Amino acid sequence: MAAILPGSTIGMLGGGQLGRMFALAARNLGYRIITLEPEPDSPCGQVADAQITAPYDDSAGLRHLAEMCDVITLEFENVPSAAIKTLESLKKPVHPGSGLLKITQNRFLEKSFSLDAGVVPTAFAKLRAKEDLETSAREIGLPAVIKTTMGGYDGKGQWVVSSLEEAQKAWDEAHGQELIWEKKVDFVKELSVVCARNSVGEVKAYPVSENIHRRNVLDLSIVPARIPEEQARAAREAALRLAEALGLVGVFCVEFFLLANGDLLLNEMAPRPHNSGHYTLDACMCSQFEQQLRAVCGLPLGSVELLRSAVMVNIMGEGTGDRLTGTESLLADPAVSLHLYGKKGAKPGRKMGHFTVLGSDVDEALGKAHKLRQLLTWS
Numbered sequence: 065m066a067a068i069l070p071g072s073t074i075g076m077l078g079g080g081q082l083g084r085m086f087a088l089a090a091r092n093l094g095y096r097i098i099t100l101e102p103e104p105d106s107p108c109g110q111v112a113d114a115q116i117t118a119p120y121d122d123s124a125g126l127r128h129l130a131e132m133c134d135v136i137t138l139e140f141e142n143v144p145s146a147a148i149k150t151l152e153s154l155k156k157p158v159h160p161g162s163g164l165l166k167i168t169q170n171r172f173l174e175k176s177f178s179l180d181a182g183v184v185p186t187a188f189a190k191l192r193a194k195e196d197l198e199t200s201a202r203e204i205g206l207p208a209v210i211k212t213t214m215g216g217y218d219g220k221g222q223w224v225v226s227s228l229e230e231a232q233k234a235w236d237e238a239h240g241q242e243l244i245w246e247k248k249v250d251f252v253k254e255l256s257v258v259c260a261r262n263s264v265g266e267v268k269a270y271p272v273s274e275n276i277h278r279r280n281v282l283d284l285s286i287v288p289a290r291i292p293e294e295q296a297r298a299a300r301e302a303a304l305r306l307a308e309a310l311g312l313v314g315v316f317c318v319e320f321f322l323l324a325n326g327d328l329l330l331n332e333m334a335p336r337p338h339n340s341g342h343y344t345l346d347a348c349m350c351s352q353f354e355q356q357l358r359a360v361c362g363l364p365l366g367s368v369e370l371l372r373s374a375v376m377v378n379i380m381g382e383g384t385g386d387r388l389t390g391t392e393s394l395l396a397d398p399a400v401s402l403h404l405y406g407k408k409g410a411k412p413g414r415k416m417g418h419f420t421v422l423g424s425d426v427d428e429a430l431g432k433a434h435k436l437r438q439l440l441t442w443s
């Protein structure tokens with residue numbers, strides 16, 4: 065594929081903050097960008113050249129996008145696979161493509177693929193009937209996390225169960241959705257690696273993030289992760305192995321659990337930039353968003369070198385109002401970079417923005433991050 069050069073138009077499926085930050089990176093390199101997104105005035109639509117406001121599977125909307133764009137990518141991996149196939153049938157390059165998405169949209173296929181590629185996931189089994197709960201409880205064990213195979217994210221579609229009775233209750237609550245049983249892992253850290261692969265097969269992996277979750281949603285990322293170098297190397301190698309095995313073109317994030325004995329287990333993967341890679345906007349020469357652009361356009365990948373230690377803090381809505389106060393203190397600090405996504409309703413748990421603190425080491429950045437976040441309030 066010949067490189068898609070600046071001045072070309074990129075299509076973005078999904079209009080959330082990941083699309084917005086991609087659009088800003090694309091504009092910075094002189095590309096045009098059009099997003100297809102069901103919600104009007106989306107975070108991406110606000111900064112794109114145009115937004116097609118339509119459901120993801122709207123065939124007129126998809127045709128319009130294909131006509132206007134030279135290449136199409138996505139920021140939301142649960143775009144229905146039929147929509148991706150429609151775009152592919154219109155002979156438009158779409159990265160990642162329908163074959164890869166079919167795997168990453170389904171937790172069972174994803175973990176099976178990972179195992180085959182030599183990257184061990186948490187112990188898992190598909191639940192085909194209610195009777196399988198008993199078999200899984202016996203063979204894989206309790207406590208467990210029962211998860212819907214499709215459509216879940218940020219802890220949605222998940223039940224942590226510690227007895228067979230609780231598992232049966234979860235089965236009933238799932239109302240026939242396809243489920244997997246996963247061993248609940250006693251991890252010491254959660255880690256992630258963002259990596260990229262372009263259409264000529266060049267690959268690069270960013271440094272490992274150490275992720276702290278609150279109520280199953282990412283709260284903080286600490287980079288570099290506070291782990292021995294050989295574990296960091298193993299995590300990056302595993303992520304690159306998966307990207308290559310999948311034949312990915314784009315950016316890809318792999319989340320791992322680190323166990324006390326040093327083993328790394330795959331939790332999940334996402335074929336797009338990731339919240340835990342937002343630090344790259346301020347701490348690396350080439351952000352994960354510019355990297356996605358370079359990868360899908362067939363350009364050389366940018367530097368993944370970490371220039372400073374970084375801590376990224378998510379700013380979440382609290383349901384107490386839509387006006388964020390306290391930002392002046394963040395803006396007054398030369399080591400802090402603030403990113404707000406242009407969303408209107410600060411509902412509880414909604415990702416409204418993030419800030420990144422740079423430091424000479426992670427302890428310095430972390431100390432400051434904890435202090436600064438106390439200053440932000442919604443009213």
Ligand code: AMP
Pocket residue numbers: 186209216217218219220246247248249250254277280281319331332
């Ligand atoms: P997920 O959407 O699968 O990434 O799950 C969200 C969060 O739930 C993870 O980041 C973990 O903190 C927790 N979690 C998910 N699966 C497991 C598991 N098998 N064992 C322990 N914690 C888990």
